[in-house]
Amino acid sequence: MPDLETLARSIASEIVNQTIWENYKFYLLVAAISLVSSALVAFSAPYLKRRGENLATKADFNEILRQLRETTTLTESIKTDIKAKLDEEHNVRALVREKMESLFEQTFNLELWLEQSRSQALGGNAPDINGSPMAKIEMYQAIYFKEIQSEVLALNKAVNQMIELAPSI
Numbered sequence: 001m002p003d004l005e006t007l008a009r010s011i012a013s014e015i016v017n018q019t020i021w022e023n024y025k026f027y028l029l030v031a032a033i034s035l036v037s038s039a040l041v042a043f044s045a046p047y048l049k050r051r052g053e054n055l056a057t058k059a060d061f062n063e064i065l066r067q068l069r070e071t072t073t074l075t076e077s078i079k080t081d082i083k084a085k086l087d088e089e090h091n092v093r094a095l096v097r098e099k100m101e102s103l104f105e106q107t108f109n110l111e112l113w114l115e116q117s118r119s120q121a122l123g124g125n126a127p128d129i130n131g132s133p134m135a136k137i138e139m140y141q142a143i144y145f146k147e148i149q150s151e152v153l154a155l156n157k158a159v160n161q162m163i164e165l166a167p168s169i
Contacts, residue, residue, distance in 0.1 A: 103140040106137045109133040110133045113132055118162075134155075
């Protein structure tokens, strides 16, 4: 195989002697091949780039889909937890409201009972201690309204004092 310097001298000699143009068909073939290969590269490069992007997306698709499912599951779980807490809070408020209404009802019943007991005492009869709504008031306070214990104790003391005084009226 000739070295590079010999090849360069040979080409230079042919150019000087103008013999290089005698093989013009060869050079046209080389030029045509160059043009065709350049065109193929120009058109195939964007296609191959796009194809590569599609393959990368396809490869990542399952991971993206898994992440989306995890995010959706987590979001739904959070929504369910929040709804459950809100429902529980709503139910607790409804129960407290219902029991507070019952406590007020028993307080009004106590007021009526005290009035009846006072009337009975003025008529010379002892009040019906077993009919007092005080036990229900104490029950509601003990179960649902621990924060009003001192007020219920004071009310019970006043009711007991009234009952003790009733026979002497």
